[in-house]
Amino acid sequence: MRTRLLILIVFIGFWVNAHEIKNLKCENQINPSGITNARPHFSWTFVPGGNSTEQGGYRIMMATSIEKLQYPDIWDTGPTSTSETGPFEYCGEPLKSGQRIYWMVTAWGNNRGVTHSEPAWFEMVEIENPETPFKPHVFDQEQGVVKIALNGDDKGRVFEGIGGVSAGASTDLLYDYEDPTRSQILDFLFKPKFGAGFQHLKVEMGGGENSTCGSEPSHAITREELQHPVSRGYEFWLMKEAKNRNPDMILEYLPWSFPAYLKPNIFNKESAEYFVTFLDVAKKQWQLDIDWVAAAENENYTNRDWLVNDVRPLLNARGYENVKIQGPDDNSGDWKIFNEFENDKAFDDVVEAVGYHYVTGREFNENMVDGRGRPTTDKAKNTGKPLWASEDWSWTGKDWGGAGALNLARMYNKFYIRDRITKTLIWAPIGSIYETVTWDKAGAMKANSPWSGYYEVWPTIWATAHTTQFAEPHNWRYLDDACGLFDSDTYKGSAVALKETNGTDWSLILCTENKEEVEIKIAENLSNGKINIWKSNKEEQFIGQEPIYPKNGTIRLSLDAQSIYSLTTTSGQQKGSYEIPDKTSFPFPYKEGYEDRKVGDLPKYHSDQTGSFEIALKEDGTQCLKQIVPEQGYDWMRVYRRSNIKPNTLIGDATWKNYTCSVDVFIEGGDVEIGGRVTGSYLKGYRFQVTKEGDWKMLFDQETLQNGSIANFDPKMWHKLQLKFNGKAIEAFVDGQRVMKTSYQEKNGYVMLASSYDGNRFDNLEIIP
Known part of the structure; x- marks a missing residue:
């Protein structure tokens, strides 16, 4: 059981914190074997630990086996943001007498970090007031032919x-x-x-x-x-x-x-x-x-x-x-x-x-x-x-x-x-x-x-x-009696029918898993004219087929496996196309002076990961890039995942390895960074950071490789920061003077500009061999 649980923990993919979940209870019992309630209740104990004093959110997962807890086939609450630990009523599909159901809880602390419980279980005996499970509509078949009836008087919801x-x-x-x-x-x-x-x-x-x-x-x-x-x-x-x-x-x-x-x-x-x-x-x-x-x-x-x-x-x-x-x-x-x-x-x-x-x-x-x-x-x-x-x-x-x-x-x-x-x-x-x-x-x-x-x-x-x-x-609107499955065991083969609310035109969308013979009966209150057909499969998509015409209000089709078909009495559908330009790599060398877009606009080819960077005016009337978020905001998924730390924006090519990148900076407050060989979100890469006071650090991800101070650093001036990568060698320069040289991991990745939550500015970005 422990091995299986470790697999689940890897699947969920969060880092583990010091808090704990224990005492999983169903109807206030641990691993009970006599549950009769069709809607049992569940609770647990959250033990604080690390930086979290209370639970910040939870997820309940239930399945017919421990292995299936990875993708729960009984019930999955999804992540919920609450400090409550139950009792929570079961809200899944009706349970069955004699079932043994496995369940576990994932909980997040109010200061991030995640913990997973050991799996627990409960067994259902004869259920009091059993509920009838939902059963989808399945089309009738005669001698292997699926029968679908279209009737304009059929009820159905409005398509939105x-x-x-x-x-x-x-x-x-x-x-x-x-x-x-x-x-x-x-x-x-x-x-x-x-x-x-x-x-x-x-x-x-x-x-x-x-x-x-x-x-x-x-x-x-x-x-x-x-x-x-x-x-x-x-x-x-x-x-x-x-x-x-x-x-x-x-x-x-x-x-x-x-x-x-x-x-x-x-x-x-x-x-x-x-x-x-x-x-x-x-x-x-x-x-x-x-x-x-x-x-x-x-x-x-x-x-x-x-x-x-x-x-x-x-x-x-x-x-x-x-x-x-x-x-x-x-x-x-x-x-x-x-x-x-x-x-x-x-x-x-x-x-x-x-x-x-x-x-x-x-x-x-x-x-x-x-x-x-x-x-x-x-x-x-x-x-x-x-x-x-x-x-x-x-x-x-x-x-x-x-x-x-x-x-x-x-x-x-x-x-x-x-x-x-x-x-x-x-x-x-x-x-x-x-x-x-x-x-x-x-x-x-x-x-x-x-x-x-x-x-x-x-x-x-x-x-x-x-x-x-x-x-x-x-x-x-939909036609309910013409919306259903070919096989009660799977949704892989299905059809839905719709009609024009104030007309007689209709459409039928069919998806197949296996080959199907389908007979469609069309009532007199729907159009019985030409039927256009479009088909998609793995080899080619959205291909118009030969139109067909009903005979005595009936059509019969042979449908290929693993395909999509649309039948309609409307017209005008098309598979649009244009000539697509050839793909080329990001331009290298690259220079950006931020002059080709209006003030307040987004900078070209930059991808903000946190914060907001936009075109701004400099004192001399030219333009630059400015970080404009003054304070860390209300972070989405703040309980469930780590923060991105500080405003930063990416530019360039993920495959770049040996290059020199430089940018002019004006530090209004806090610090600025130029990074290189950055692989994506969360500031993963080499980061040269300079503060308003002239202190500097060279970081790899969150690890400090070297640090120091720049003599006679003038915070009221623009300064040029530069990073040079050549194999394992990494050098950093300020205003043309080298302040650091080291040897570390040889990686590849984007150029990054970063800032504290201050109105810091950047200009004359240059990336050269």
Whole structure:
């Protein structure tokens, strides 16, 4: 058992702290064997240790075996941010008499650090008041032929769209592309009936702290700016470009981190003002009407009183009555918010759609679609409130199999068949971040070479097109009796049907695991004209097939295995294409004087990992780069992961090894750094740091290699810092004078500029052999 537990600890992938979890109890008993309650309760003891005085969050995992605790097949709460240790009621699918279930708890301290319990177990005997498990609709078959009946009078929920989440700095480098390639990429993402045709775009409301693959700037970094919010970064631009291509684009926003002045309570009147001023920037500076606000903190739930008493009234008072609230946008909870709605009409009225993340789980392989995840509850479905998978998938769109394109198409179908979810948003619509940075391979397509204009259109773009090019949000609805599985044991083979709400056109999206013979009966109240067919498989995607015509309202098709098909009575679908430029390496040697963009804009080819770096004016009227976040903000996932320490931005090529990098600096306060051979986030690489007082350090990651002081250092002057790498030899210079030489590990990586939380400035960046 100990060996298996160690495997689980490696899987979870956090560092271990000194606190402890013990006394795991089910119905207040340790490893009980006579549980009759269909919804047992669970608790444990958290023993403080290290820097943590109390629990900061927990995750409960339950499975049919110890091995399956890695991807729980019974229940997984996901990470939750609370100091409570139970008792918590079981919220998974109905348990069975005679089951032995294994469970364990992962807990985070309130000062980071993680601990994992030993596995525990409990056994069910004859259950009192057993519950009936959900069973998906399975199509009838006759002599091996799947029978699907389409009827326009069939009931079904309104289709709300397929979208993407631009957040966590995942769209960073797209902004640096030049037209026409930048416009081409945007067409693949947002142009209807051309590529993916994403119908909903949710963006990050940046807070200046790392939010996954980097940081995004805030529209109000200080309390003073809250009175005069500023358009920063690329998310407003991206929304505008999406809207230009599709005037019906649905827009939404959500924060990950928050500026320091909103600490420690991010759910108050001032934070409501912070949320609403984002709408002001969108409306007044970009002429954008945003449809939804996810009034929460990403994956950290929300606050009922804040929504009811602050956010909704302020939205109404400022003229945003039509902006709707979606929540809780959480990564855990089994749709528990519906329990709160039951006896709270005001809360129920304020939240107009409910979204949860990773509804199908995080088992990124070919069996992901059959993972339990966080299925919607009967209570959630019965309310009739819109249900969303408000962030899901998070994988590389390059793959067809595994967790890739075919799996995603299957998930789109599954979410309606199982969960009655009518909108799915994936992270990320595009991967536009440097290689080796966290989650650098995620995205439906790839564009991370703006200097060459090269990009890649991956199969996931076309897997998404199989839904988005065949149904429009709000104008189409599902036909429930034509939404189901080919085999009751798996969601890998499925079909969903939709029809035009005020018309007779229809579409049918089918995903296969095995070869299938399908007979489709079309009622007279639906179009019986020409049916266009589009097909995707591993070899080629989104290929138009020969149209077919019904005979006596019936068609019959032979479907290939592991394929996606879309049948429709509509027209105009296409597989868009452009000539893509050749890929080239980052320009080397490289010089950057920060003169080619406007003041306040993002610098070209830089990737902020923490903090915010933007173009600023110098005293002589020329331009430079400035770090503008004055104080460490409210860090996203502050309980679950380590901080990125200080503002820093990357530039260059992950393969660079032997080079000299230099930059001019003006130190307003604290310290600045130039780094080299940096491999990604978390300041991993060589860092030459100089303080305002003239003290210096050479660091490798967090290890100090050498340190000293610079004689007669003038803090009121600009200074030139330089690092030289040649094999294992490393040299550092200040104003042309060498202050350090050492020999250490030979590595490769980016150039990095870093700063304390001060308005420090940089200019004349140069990278040469």
